[in-house]
Amino acid sequence: QPNPVWTAVATGMYPATNGVRATARYHARQDPRGIGLLPDHSLSHVLVQLGFVRDVPVTAAGWGSRPLWKILSDAGMSAGVVRWPLTHPAPPTLGFVLSDRFHQVTDSIGEFPRAMFPPDITRTVQAGLPDPGGELPTGFIDGSPEAGALQRDRLYSRIARALRTAKDPRLFAIRYEGLDTIGHYYYDYAQPRPPGRVSEEDWRRHAQVVDRYYAYIDGE
Secondary structure (H helix, E strand, C coil): CHHHHHHHHHHCCCHHHHCCCCCEEEEECCCCCCECCCCCCCCHHHHHHCCCEEEEECCHHHCCCCCHHHHHHHCCCCEEEECCCCCCCCCCCCEEEECCCHHHCCCCCCCCHHHEECHHHHHHHHHCCCCCCCCCCCCCCCCCHHHHHHHHHHHHHHHHHHHHHHHCCCEEEECCCHHHHHHHHHHHHHCCCCCCCCCHHHHHHHHHHHHHHHHHHHHC
């Protein structure tokens, strides 16, 4: 899961220390404490599906160790962080934070302000919402997984560039998520073609999707 991985990257701590073991905490009925991880391959997640266990998504409040940008902020150095997992609600920092859930809350009056810090970046963020390019690059089909991933990556990229120019932080970090999305759909096509599994035409077409997205990320 990306949340515990990227929390470990940001803190330099393993989950046992940084407090983030999974995407959610799990609560059995009438259990306010919860547990941080369910075991795989033991049907435990069926308990969630059936309602015997309630899963509560981990938020920015779930960090048990300071991330790099908080350490820098405490030392008087500014950091700009865009789309890092578990940064919603956006935590206070010297610099700016745009949360990873921003694209999900653009139409929410209550959650939109909580997706960014400090509040004075709101106008800069709003100015980046419309896509001045509009059209998808050649080879990206509207409605496809790669097109949706590209549109979200473009959104964060536009706003991040504007924030970086406005705030000029000492450290700047942005996470592009599209390659992860592409990998789930097309990873097999990026490998040598297995005989008999897919046609030569399909293999070449989908392999080009992966190559195009890597080219986009390289350009960024």
